[in-house]
Amino acid sequence: PLSYDEYHEWFNTMAPTSKVLESQKKYHFEFAPKISLIVATYNTDPSFLKAMIDSVINQTYSNWELCIADGSSNNQVEEYIRSHYDDQRIKFKRLHSNLGIAGNMNAALELCTGEYIAFFDHDDLLTPDALFENVKVLQNKNVKFVYSDEDKLISEIGIYKDPRFKPDFNLTLLRTQNYICHFLVVSKSLISRIGAFKSEYDGAQDYDFVLRASEVLKPKEIYHIPKILYHWRMHQASTAANPESKLYAFTAGKRALEDHLMRLRLQATVEMGKSLGIYNVHYEIVGNPLVSIIIPNKDHIDDLDRAIESIQEKSSYRNFEMIIVENNSTDESAFDYYKEIENKYPNVKVVYWKDEFNYSAINNFGFEFSKGDYILLLNNDTEMIEPNSLKSMLGYCQLDEVGAVGAKLLYPDDTIQHAGVIMGLGGIANHAFVNLNRENGGYFNMAFTASEVSAVTAACMMIKRSVFEEVGKLDTDFKVAFNDIDLCMKIRKKNYSIIFDPHALFYHFESKSRGLEDTPEKIERFNGEIERFETKWKDILKNGDPYYNPNFSLRYPGGYYLKSPDEFYANRKEQGGDH
Known part of the structure; x- marks a missing residue:
């Protein structure tokens, strides 16, 4: 198994080749839904803005729209987009004021015409195959909620690190931390059913949304893609680089979790866990059983x-x-x-x-x-x-x-x-x-x-x-x-x-x-x-173990180390597949 110091090289080795990406562009899906990516911009750095938009334009799946609601304090974002992009699939709306994270995201949602909605932060990046991999899963019409693995990108030096290889749907883990995070794609019908983002949970509005979704979805409607499809950018002001920059988000997350448990009539107390972003849930005993x-x-x-x-x-x-x-x-x-x-x-x-x-x-x-x-x-x-x-x-x-x-x-x-x-x-x-x-x-x-x-x-x-x-x-x-x-x-x-x-x-x-x-x-x-x-x-x-991501090594002792490329190939050979 490999250590996480070797992850950048590992990611580049495991990423789809240009040949694979070209074949994805030509692939014809029987069901080819429109994916609406919603983004809330706020005084976004032009270089980050460009990288974000380009990562959508470079998708191997083309039936998408990028819906941007801008709550910036100046016209910089609007001017940049209007002067650099001439693509009908990019929709832009300038907001009269900053409505907060949830309000801005909901404004972007109003621009959507797709059957599926994807949540995307204004300074992050998608891998070129992100939408293709999601549409592949959505051929199963039962699926309403798809999430994938993610990593972080160190802005200044362009290095990928801290991969988040997630388990398949794990409700108990979700009640300790928002492990779903990015990249999340949901059916528009789910949003119609449970409602959009709520301003009272600003900073943890996505956690509240996912918890509410978990209350109505059946296990077969939730799908996890065990592939890195999203790069979360780390820079001075981002939560990825400095969690303390948004302490209010963790308090909002605690409230979102408490309200979720209350809606389900589960008597429990929630306390902050050992590190930021994790929570301890203590369920109250019903009666006094032996x-x-x-x-x-x-x-x-x-x-x-x-x-x-x-x-x-x-x-x-x-x-x-x-x-x-x-x-x-x-x-x-x-x-x-x-x-x-x-x-x-x-x-x-x-x-x-x-x-x-x-x-x-x-x-x-x-x-x-x-x-x-x-x-x-x-x-x-x-x-x-x-x-x-x-x-x-x-x-x-x-x-x-x-x-x-x-x-x-x-x-x-x-x-x-x-x-x-x-x-x-x-x-x-x-x-x-x-x-x-x-x-x-x-x-x-x-x-x-x-x-x-x-x-x-x-x-x-x-x-x-x-x-x-x-x-x-x-x-x-x-x-x-x-x-x-x-x-x-x-x-x-x-x-x-x-x-x-x-x-x-x-x-x-x-x-x-x-x-x-x-x-x-x-x-x-x-x-x-x-x-x-x-x-x-x-x-x-x-x-394989649904709670243990297939990108992890099965060599022992260990657990939670990167599976080396030769281990991947050995597994595929055993199963009769090619490379």
């Missing part, structure tokens, strides 16, 4: 005691029971400990599994003794750090669309052991952000933000009881490995989402260097479980 914590254990009494005591002593959420599943301990003191802990805490119960070790069967057995509407599968070598962990996980788990929630797990040296699971990373699946320091947010602060993920580890996983039963519990054919990933796949197949919750924080004392498969029998069993998983979930492994 959480059943299932902890398998064999010997290792010190570990188990630490796990139990950390929750009993620290947890701010108090309605829980603990079911310890004893699994063939050989140390006699373990059985004395069980009696002690049951006497000490009325909400602790020890049950006895007599059969061979089978992680899935052991947890399913413990489940039979549980009474809670929510189950927390927990390893005995964990320790709760954040007192609100159960509360936070439960807040997410209570949402109708959510099936399971995973916590952020740290090694004892305060580096990340688990922050969600990426399918296909280093084989079947692996944890994101492994070994990253806990104070590091990782790629676009993903380690700090709640988001939908394909899977989470059962070392600490909360799941609705009803969902656990609906999917047939843990598959006992996965005795040791992949049982939790398989469970998550089954949950997602039933259209529930899996959430990574960074506000639920535990230590996981699993050794960083532990040798997993160190005997011929273990290796044989492990390979058998790999084979079984690959057979059962071949489509998911083939199609």
Whole structure:
């Protein structure tokens, strides 16, 4: 995988060749809608203005119109456009005053005659294939909302940097930050349905718009193009270069998010996150449901005691029971400990599994003794750090669309052991952000933000009881490995989402260097479980993780590094495609 310092060169290598761009110009689409690009100009630097307009004129798809509403304090923009461009597709309207960002954008919207509207900032640039790639997607008439990846352009030196490779639609992530941003193309009918930009959210008017769109759109109506189609210009006054230049925008974003949650009748509090532009959403618990914590254990009494005591002593959420599943301990003191802990805490119960070790069967057995509407599968070598962990996980788990929630797990040296699971990373699946320091947010602060993920580890996983039963519990054919990933796949197949919750924080004392498969029998069993998983979930492994952009490398350890060009070509060869 490549580092982001190599991105400029990477982008130029991966960008479509002049031959490809020429063939796009000649391509005939069956459905060739007019795309109206709306731009609000305000005292725009003429060199930026020229670059912006030229990037539209140079599109390989030609059925567009550029609708510019100008709220400038002088005639400079108008004079420049009138004297330099003679293209009927450029529409211009001079406003009597500056109406603010939302007002100016709405004025540009009034000029539109296209079936689709594209949002474009006055000093940014489109890649030449931006509209072509969107129209390719719009051949599917169900799609109403298309977004793509973007990067930043350092004005002075013309270097591309900071690529924002986004996941497919991720509502939970959207409720922590406006990751959609640019380049966004929506159907005009969607705007008619939800309304245009609102001045009360100026600075975050696009975030408010996207949140309102998310309230009415079905998943099949939203499409993500995993390609860089937009360059966000960085210069002294831009938010791209200096987020503090528009602090009011982040306050407006917080209000937009609060209002979105209120419209959906979701009781939650929103607070500013660890860096500008990210938000923490804390959902209020409905009622006082019982959480059943299932902890398998064999010997290792010190570990188990630490796990139990950390929750009993620290947890701010108090309605829980603990079911310890004893699994063939050989140390006699373990059985004395069980009696002690049951006497000490009325909400602790020890049950006895007599059969061979089978992680899935052991947890399913413990489940039979549980009474809670929510189950927390927990390893005995964990320790709760954040007192609100159960509360936070439960807040997410209570949402109708959510099936399971995973916590952020740290090694004892305060580096990340688990922050969600990426399918296909280093084989079947692996944890994101492994070994990253806990104070590091990782790629676009993903380690700090709640988001939908394909899977989470059962070392600490909360799941609705009803969902656990609906999917047939843990598959006992996965005795040791992949049982939790398989469970998550089954949950997602039933259209529930899996959430990574960074506000639920535990230590996981699993050794960083532990040798997993160190005997011929273990290796044989492990390979058998790999084979079984690959057979059962071949489509998911083939199609890739929807929450992990295909421009990222699958080489492990790692995650969120650039996929090198040779990795792209190797993947294409495997799939029988050409370069």
